[in-house]
Structures are given as C-alpha cells and as structure tokens.
Amino acid sequence: MTETSSAPGFGLYIHWPFCKAKCPYCDFNSHVRERIDQARWRDALLVELAHYARQTEGRRLTSIFFGGGTPSLMEPETAAALIASARDAWEAAPDLEITLEANPTSSEGAKFQGFAEAGVNRLSIGVQSLEDSALRFLGRQHSAAEALEAVALARAAVPRFSFDLIYARPEQRIEQWGEELARALEQGPEHISLYQLTIEENTVFHGAWRRGELALPEEDDAAALFEFTQAALEAEGLAGYEISNHARPGAESRHNLTYWRYGDYVGIGPGAHGRLTLEGQKLATRQHRAPEAWLQAVEAEGHATRQRQGVGAGERLEEMLMMGLRLREGVTRAAFQRExxxxxxxxxxxxxxHDLIEGGFLELDAAGLRATAEGRQRLDPLLARLLA
Structure with a gap:
C-alpha cells in the first residue's frame, strides 16, 4: 500500500496496557503497576503474535501500531523483538509504517532513539496541551516545556512524527485555543490529531461532571471551536482527512486509515480488538482485557482470545459507515463491493x-459515499438517520 492508495492495507495492533498514572479523562484499557516483568511480557506478546500469524499466512503487512496505555514505557528491545517477529510472519510492505505512542516525559523521551533503532519509524506523542495549567487539569505528568522537548527529540529520531492536542476544555475561548494552536503549528508537524474533550463513563471526569463540578463548552461553542480548528489547519496545508486528524498530503496515518477503510488487522495484547477476513467471513476478535489474566491465558493457551465471532452483513455495513464516513474521502464503491x-x-x-444528500450532509457519486463537512460535524445523528 502506498501513501496515496485507497486500499485498506493489513495492520498489526499491539497493546501495551501500562501507564505511570491514569488520566482523569481516559477510558482506555490502561493500568498502573509498580513493577512490570518486561521479559515475561515480551515473550507473551510474541506468543500471541505467532498465534494470529499462523491464521493469516500470506498477508502483506502495511503497518504496525504500538498503542496503549503508554508503549514508550516498554523497553526498546521488546519493540525490536515484536517488529522482527512480524516481519518474519508476513511479507512486509516496502514502506511498512511502524508507529509507537509515546508520552513526553524526560525519561521516555530519552528512549526515542532506542525505539528508532528497534525499527519504529513514526512516533505519536501525547502532548495534549501546551499550557501548563491545562496539563495539570488533564492529569498529565509532563510540562509544556517537556512536551516541546519531546517533539524535538522525535523529529531527530524518526522520519515521521505526530502529536495530539485536546481542546474544547472548560471555559476555553477561541482566542486562547488559537494562540495554543499557533504554538503547536510552529513545530512544523506533518500530522496532528486534535480531539475535543469528551466525558467518558467510568472516568474521574465523569464523576466530576455528574456532581456538577465540571462543565464542557455548550454545543454551539464547541461547534465554533471545531470550525475554527478546521479552517486554521486548512490554511496551514494540513487538511482534515478525518474528523480529528490533519496531515499534509502523504503524511496520513496509514495504520489508522486501515481502520477507517474497514481493512483487516490483527490485535494482540490485553483488550486488543481485531477484524479479520478468513475463508470469506469477517471475524471480530477481542483479547482478554485484564493484564494479569491476559498474561496467564497466553502462557497457558498460546493466546487470550475471548471473542471470535462472525460479523453479519448488517453489522458490517454499520461498522463500515461509522468508520468510513469519518474520512473526507468517505467509503468507496470498491469497499462496498469488497465487504x-x-x-x-x-x-x-x-x-x-435522498434526504441527507438533499440536505447537504452526504454526497454520492461514481467514487462512493462521503459526508460533507457539515455531515462530518453531525456524524452521530447522520448515521442514526441513514441506518434507521
């Protein structure tokens, strides 16, 4: 798969579930542990990788993504072993993208060169904000200065990097966000992910919100922040190729495009999900969520799969639209035919x-079906209407 191709590719997702601290907005499968047996975890991940590699022989691997949790807490030797094993298991695309998520603390930033030597060629850095007060509010363990240092280290270590920011924070005004965004763009990113703060269940922020201690911007204010963000990034040549992701042409996240284009991917590690087409059937897989239970299951059974079931036609249509309409390119006719x-x-x-097309929320032509800018901003109600 080339950077400009619309083919979905075939990816490998590796979940590292550990963090130094749990952020108050985070509902990901992440856990804090005082001690991690790196060698034991490396061996288990290699075993589960081999389990799925045997089922998918002959596939051409286009991306590897180390997600979490905080994968930059793993030893570079672990990443190196997993990358080598993946390359042995599948034919690797010449432009194989290997991304690792990282936090910008000094101790982890110093490991960036080690990850590059292991084979990682793209770093995704959880900056989240360039304001120290906002970082404290978000429960982050780094300062704005450390974030900028991490970006500089990533630029020096790997050919490609991206970083995340969270906006639409309580009482955030467009002027404040514009200044912060301008500082971010001064770093010259070719890819940047910009997420509006959301309240997820079973998080610290959810409890504060229910008690009336936390309020997000009103819907109109959040929409204005979103529209401002899209325009600012477009003006800098960083097109919004997905609702929350912006890139210069060719710098898009190839791994995430596999998700959004409803391609196949293997998911290993605690709680990892996968989508695999085997013998003409689309399968949904999910690994055991709890880290210690996952580890014990892999050591006993060779994998920790807790869900492996077929995805019916109606569910495939829903999943494909939910993912694909997030993209500016939408869902191609080839994808409808393939799935x-x-x-x-x-x-x-x-x-x-017809109504959604007439209302200016969808477009349908020889290329396929896509949401307009207005439609992408209202994707949840659009999907509810389209799939009713």
Missing part, C-alpha cells in the same frame, strides 16, 4: 439517503 457485494444505493434505504 457486501453491492452498491450503496442497493444497501441503504432510498428516502433517508
């Missing part, structure tokens, strides 16, 4: 499809 053997006009009810 469901039919054109979108034959899969979607005519009236809601």
């Amino acid at each position: 469901l053997g039919a054109e979108p006009e034959n899969l979607l009810a005519a009236k809601p499809l």
Whole structure:
C-alpha cells in the first residue's frame, strides 16, 4: 500500500496496557503497576503474535501500531523483538509504517532513539496541551516545556512524527485555543490529531461532571471551536482527512486509515480488538482485557482470545459507515463491493439517503459515499438517520 492508495492495507495492533498514572479523562484499557516483568511480557506478546500469524499466512503487512496505555514505557528491545517477529510472519510492505505512542516525559523521551533503532519509524506523542495549567487539569505528568522537548527529540529520531492536542476544555475561548494552536503549528508537524474533550463513563471526569463540578463548552461553542480548528489547519496545508486528524498530503496515518477503510488487522495484547477476513467471513476478535489474566491465558493457551465471532452483513455495513464516513474521502464503491457485494444505493434505504444528500450532509457519486463537512460535524445523528 502506498501513501496515496485507497486500499485498506493489513495492520498489526499491539497493546501495551501500562501507564505511570491514569488520566482523569481516559477510558482506555490502561493500568498502573509498580513493577512490570518486561521479559515475561515480551515473550507473551510474541506468543500471541505467532498465534494470529499462523491464521493469516500470506498477508502483506502495511503497518504496525504500538498503542496503549503508554508503549514508550516498554523497553526498546521488546519493540525490536515484536517488529522482527512480524516481519518474519508476513511479507512486509516496502514502506511498512511502524508507529509507537509515546508520552513526553524526560525519561521516555530519552528512549526515542532506542525505539528508532528497534525499527519504529513514526512516533505519536501525547502532548495534549501546551499550557501548563491545562496539563495539570488533564492529569498529565509532563510540562509544556517537556512536551516541546519531546517533539524535538522525535523529529531527530524518526522520519515521521505526530502529536495530539485536546481542546474544547472548560471555559476555553477561541482566542486562547488559537494562540495554543499557533504554538503547536510552529513545530512544523506533518500530522496532528486534535480531539475535543469528551466525558467518558467510568472516568474521574465523569464523576466530576455528574456532581456538577465540571462543565464542557455548550454545543454551539464547541461547534465554533471545531470550525475554527478546521479552517486554521486548512490554511496551514494540513487538511482534515478525518474528523480529528490533519496531515499534509502523504503524511496520513496509514495504520489508522486501515481502520477507517474497514481493512483487516490483527490485535494482540490485553483488550486488543481485531477484524479479520478468513475463508470469506469477517471475524471480530477481542483479547482478554485484564493484564494479569491476559498474561496467564497466553502462557497457558498460546493466546487470550475471548471473542471470535462472525460479523453479519448488517453489522458490517454499520461498522463500515461509522468508520468510513469519518474520512473526507468517505467509503468507496470498491469497499462496498469488497465487504457486501453491492452498491450503496442497493444497501441503504432510498428516502433517508435522498434526504441527507438533499440536505447537504452526504454526497454520492461514481467514487462512493462521503459526508460533507457539515455531515462530518453531525456524524452521530447522520448515521442514526441513514441506518434507521
């Protein structure tokens, strides 16, 4: 798969579940542990990788993504062993993208060169904010200065890097966000991810929100922040190729494009999900979520798969639209044919499809189905209408 191809690719996701601290907004499968047996975890991840590699022989690997948790807490030797094993298991694309998520603390930033030597060629850095007060509010363990230092270290260590920011924070005004965004753009990123703060269940922020101690911007204010962000990034040549992700042409995240284009990917590690097409059937996989239980299961059984079930046609259509309409390119006709053997006009009810097109929220042409800018901003109600 090349950077400009619309083919979905085939990816490998590796979940490292450990963090130094749990952020108050985070509902990911992340855990704090005083001690981690790096060698034991490395061996278990290699065993589970081999389990799935045997089922997917002959595939061409286009991306590897180390997610978490905080993968930069793993030893570079662990990343090196997993990358080598993946290259042995599958044919690797010449432009194989290998991304590792990292936090910008000094101790982890110093390891960036080690990860590059292990084979990582793209770092995704959890900056989250360039204001120290906001970082404290978000429960981050680094300062704005450390974040900028980490970006500089990433630039020196790997060919490609990206970083995340969280906006639409309580009482945040467009002027404040514009100044922070300008400082971020001064770093010259070719890819940047910008997420509006959301309240997820079973998080510290959710409890504060329920008690009335935390309030996010009103819907109109959040929409204004979103529109400002899109325009600011477009003006800098960083197109919004997905709702929350911006890149210069060719710098898009190839691994995430596999998700959004509804391609196949193996997921290993605690709680990791996968989507695999085997013998003509789309399968959803999920690994055991609890780290210690996952580890014990892999050591006993060779894997910790707790879900492996077929994805029916209706669910495939829903998943493909939920993922693909996040992209500016939308869902291609080739994807509809690949997954469901039919054109979108034959899969979607005519009236809601017509109404959403007439309302300026969807476009349907020879290339495929895509949401307009207005549609992407209202994707949840759009999908509810389209799939009703």
